[in-house]
Amino acid sequence: NAGVTQTPKFQVLKTGQSMTLQCAQDMNHEYMSWYRQDPGMGLRLIHYSVGAGITDQGEVPNGYNVSRSTTEDFPLRLLSAAPSQTSVYFCASSYGADYGYTFGSGTRLTVV
Amino acid sequence: QQPVQSPQAVILREGEDAVINCSSSKALYSVHWYRQKHGEAPVFLMILLKGGEQKGHDKISASFNEKKQQSSLYLTASQLSYSGTYFCGAYSNSGYALNFGKGTSLLVTP
Numbered sequence: 001n002a003g004v005t006q007t008p009k010f011q012v013l014k015t016g017q018s019m020t021l022q023c024a025q026d027m028n029h030e031y032m033s034w035y036r037q038d039p040g041m042g043l044r045l046i047h048y049s050v051g052a053g054i055t056d057q058g059e060v061p062n063g064y065n066v067s068r069s070t071t072e073d074f075p076l077r078l079l080s081a082a083p084s085q086t087s088v089y090f091c092a093s094s095y096g097a098d099y100g101y102t103f104g105s106g107t108r109l110t111v112v
Numbered sequence: 113q114q115p116v117q118s119p120q121a122v123i124l125r126e127g128e129d130a131v132i133n134c135s136s137s138k139a140l141y142s143v144h145w146y147r148q149k150h151g152e153a154p155v156f157l158m159i160l161l162k163g164g165e166q167k168g169h170d171k172i173s174a175s176f177n178e179k180k181q182q183s184s185l186y187l188t189a190s191q192l193s194y195s196g197t198y199f200c201g202a203y204s205n206s207g208y209a210l211n212f213g214k215g216t217s218l219l220v221t222p
Contacts, residue, residue, distance in 0.1 A: 042214035050195045058209055097203050100156030
């Protein structure tokens, strides 16, 4: 049982480049979410999904896209990277609103 | 919107107690509590559901006041392993998004 798997663990991008952060879970969780963590700001919600084919924006969605074509996968796309997107990104999943989230190990992204 | 946590930071000696508070301006469906160690991912501790049912950790307790939209996490007889940053997360009644507070840093010293 792998839990929530995020790849890559580290990434350096140049301003303007695009990339996809991968997230996969093998627990048959319906809910999946992406958060970014910056010093002093806590965990801020970027996008979330309550099932395959259903996504919605969180608190800080600008510059990011998501899709949920399967229950298992929830990739996060950075369209045109900016230094302000330098952060640690966490993917998390859950059975639903009555259950806790399991977090992936995170992706540390630096945009130069 | 992010829930508001207080205090921002706490330093305790081993064996002392601490309370961390979480409040929201919106009506809440449930409150979650997580702990994050430095360099690691957050780990789920506990969930408190509307109606009073509590699920989760058996060594740390919490309360949920639905009318005041507040929750408190109680750490009693703290251990060194309690050190970390504690986050509360909240689901509002109107949505499916789990929003987190900015966190409370807890340091337990020998």
